[in-house]
Structure formats: structure tokens, C-alpha cells
Amino acid sequence: METVFRVVFVYVFIWACFRTLGKRELSQMAPFEFVMLLLIPQFFSRALTRQDYSMTNSIVAATTLFSLVFLTSIASFRFGGFRHLIEANPTVLVRQGELLPTNLGRERIAPNDIFSAMHKAGIERIEQVAWAILESDGKIAIIRAGGGEVHNPDSEKGVGARH
Secondary structure (H helix, E strand, O other): OOHHHHHHHHHHHHHHHHHHHHHHHHHHHOOOHHHHHHHHHHHHHHHHHHHOOOHHHHHHHHHHHHHHHHHHHHHHHHHHHHHHHOOOEEEEEEOEEEHHHHHHHHHHHOOOOOOHHHHHHHOOHHHHHHEEEEEOOOEEEEEEOOOOEEEEOOOOHOOOOOO
């Protein structure tokens, strides 16, 4: 029964930490922040299985991690230089209907990823694309020749994200 109480405690603790971070933070996490948050189960695994009867070490580790994510968010918001250091800049993948192989290679995006995003957005030919931009969040934004961003329903799900 003690294991059940430990799991409930960890669940409530992590829930409270995520509520403190807020929805915007979670949806716009930098990749390293997301990876760090994946470490949380490691912090609690020994405490949950009672190999380490003290939850204190787990709580300190997780609190430190959440604090670092929160402080990184504040620093990124307040200081542009810091933001440029930790966030990726958007990359143009298609310009005026032409694939940019250098940028595709640097971002490890296959041309098929561009074509897939185009087709899902209702664009048949590359010549119909004014710009395809890999945004800093990993989503591909497609702007149709003649103006207007094309809504890609899969872009919210991370389709076309970096590989």
C-alpha cells in the first residue's frame, strides 16, 4: 500500500509542477527542456519501488529541474541574446518554388517532407510555393505563391518536425 501512496504523491507533485510551468511553456519547450523533463521518471524510479526509502532526493532533483526550466523561460523572455542562444532560428527550405538543398541538408529535412507538407496543405506543385519555412518549433510553414500562409492541419501535431 505504501507504493500506492508514493505514486499518488509523485503524481500530485509532477502535476503541480506542470501547472506552475503553464500551458504556453509546455507547448513551446526547447528540445533540451523536453529531454530534461523526460528524466523525471528516473529521479523517482528508486523512490517509487522503495529501493530508496527517502523521497527527499527525488523531490530535490525534480524541483531543481523544474526550476531550471522556469528560470530558462524567464531568461529567454527577458534577454534576446539568451533567447537566440537557446532557440533555433527559422530556416527557409523553399524560396520562390525552388528547394534550397543547403538548408535542407543542414536541417536534415528530406524533400519528401516538403512535398508531404505541401500536399496536406492542398498544394500540388513546388512552383506554387513562395516560401516553406522550418519554424523554430520544428513545424513547416508553407506560404503559397501569391500570398497567404496555407494552413497545414498536421503542423500542430509536429508533422514535418526536425529529424
